[in-house]
Amino acid sequence: MPQRRLVTSRSQEPRQRFAEELRKLRALRGVSLRQLGDRLGWDYSLFGKMEKGETLGGPEVVQALDQYFGTPGMLLALWELAMGDRTQFRERYRQYMALESDATSLWHFAVSVLPGLLQTPGYAREVLAAGGLKGDELEQQVEARMGRRELLAGEDPPHFRTILSEAVLRTPLRDPTQWRQQLEYLLEVGERDDVTVQVVPFGAGLHGLTNADVMFLRLPEGRTVAYAENGYRGELIEEIAPVERLQRAYDSVRDLALSPAESRKFILRILEEVPCDPST
Incomplete structure (x- = not known):
């Protein structure tokens, strides 16, 4: 059976998809990065970095973008997916x-x-083990943390x-x-x-x-x-x-x-x- 082709051309990687949606929405609104920054109260360079995938920003700025573009919750959902990667x-x-x-x-x-x-080695070992690490990987991470x-x-x-x-x-x-x-x-x-x-x-x-x-x-x-x-x-x-x-x-x-x-x-x-x- 032939593999099913994806209908959408949008990226399936969460961070890239988030950046793509930001670029598309700003283009549809017809505003520059500087105008967007002026209207929302953030430095416009932040939005440029978000559209390039260099940063995800924080929940406050994403909520403001959702409100500005009239996409209630959509951008925040994409942001959460990207943050979870x-x-x-x-x-x-x-x-x-x-x-x-x-x-x-x-x-x-x-x-x-x-x-x-x-942290001491004993503290680091218990904290890291509680996070699911074990065996050689656990000991390597404890050693790395002690190096810090x-x-x-x-x-x-x-x-x-x-x-x-x-x-x-x-x-x-x-x-x-x-x-x-x-x-x-x-x-x-x-x-x-x-x-x-x-x-x-x-x-x-x-x-x-x-x-x-x-x-x-x-x-x-x-x-x-x-x-x-x-x-x-x-x-x-x-x-x-x-x-x-x-x-x-x-x-x-x-x-x-x-x-x-x-x-x-x-x-x-x-x-x-x-x-x-x-x-x-």
Whole structure:
């Protein structure tokens, strides 16, 4: 039986399909990239990158495009499909890693898991195993994650600030010994001049970063990019307006956080609650 031919000439790859639809809709509306940017309030270069498939943008800009073009929900659905493509996720993460190695300072917020830069081998192994890794692949990823810690251990490391939701510290490892080692390492690293650790207690209430981890990278040329992720996908954000909105949310969270000194006391209290190893 002959293979059935596709009737449509549109791309079947989610990211390319999303870019194609954006180009087609703008052409039908008869507006330039600059006019589109002026009317929606985003830098027009963002739309150019989205139409080339260089970036997917964020949900806010896609929703605005859906409204402008009169395609309620269509573009957002295509965007979600493109975001779910694992090949593109890995590529975006590789881009992020390259930028991270060049950053002059890093600011981070964690919802439920410690940042990789501060993880011990035991913590990294349990987190990665929970994500489905096992065997040689698991050990390779643990080793790779430990290699990332060297970023903060060089002669001229970037300044690193992490703000941890209390949930991070209330989610222990299964092995109390490994959990104790992780908390001790967190306290140790927090003593470095170039590392700042703060905690947002549950009592601070809801805030603008409740649902996602985010990392801001200050690059040598002066610009700042962000990488936001949840348990299923991540997005490298380079456009000025979305990054600034995230930064404002981050500043608000920092205002809610305990001071570094009070945060250290908080972590010490958590450490005191961890059962001691009966063999010691």
